[in-house]
Amino acid sequence: MRSGAGLVTLGVPKSLCAAFTRIKLAEVMLLPLAETSDGCLSFKAYAKISEFIKRAQVLLIGPGLGRNTSTQKLVRKIVSKQPVKMVIDADGLNALVKDTAIFKARNLKTSRQIIITPHEKEMARLLNSSLLDVQKRRKEVAKKFAQYYNITIILKGHKSLVAGPKGEFYVNRTGNPGMATAGSGDVLAGIVSAFLGQGLTEFQAAKYAAYLHGIAGDLAARQMTQVSMIASDIIDQIPRAVKMSS
Secondary structure (H helix, E strand, C coil): CCCCCCCCCEEEEEEHHHHHCCCCCEEEEEEEECEECCCCCCHHHHHHHHHHHHCCCCEEEECCCCCCCHHHHHHHHHHHHHHCEEEHHHHHHHCCCCCCCCHHHHHHHCCCCCCCCHHHHHHHHHHHHHHHHHCCCCCHHHHHHHHCCCCCEEEEECCCECCCCCCCEEEEECCCCCHHHCCCCHHHHHHHHHHHHHHCCCCHHHHHHHHHHHHHHHHHHHHHHHCCCHHHHHHHHHHHHHHHHH
């Protein structure tokens, strides 16, 4: 929301709605969804999600999902069936590790591309490759994956890489090592989604989000130090980063 998303709805297991209400998450709407016995999103939530997506401009799927089998089945069906603009991160990507063909199948149904935001370990899993191989061939890996599957990818890490399906390529030079902290990638995925919802192309949204995320991280490091900064510090600096980048 700090990046310009006017209205955000968070789909959560229905048993968590009371907890979110208690912490007064006033800026975010809640969509209670069917859950599994261990409190993860259930495949049974698909119908309600499908109906809600008709009113949405962008779907961000992945952060905080977990790896329950039913949840992963839900992710695969959403990705393959829903034509909405989509950003996939974290456990959303883990659900697709053995089924990346879904990207190809989806392309036959819609011209709306997907943006994925893996770190190097997640990229290695998607490729069924080693982390070392991805690290050695970061540029090649990102470009080939984006073009083969007709998607946009932010390969996170030192100097994050952004690759598009038509050969577009960008090396981000903002950011610092202190951003390698839990939740930082979720912040990036949120910025990407906000930009995509404002009408930027997939490559533009990914490129500018990576840049702005890094600027916010640099501002946070100056205030909190790289050692002490956490993901919410990056969020707090987004308004200043936006102002500096305008």
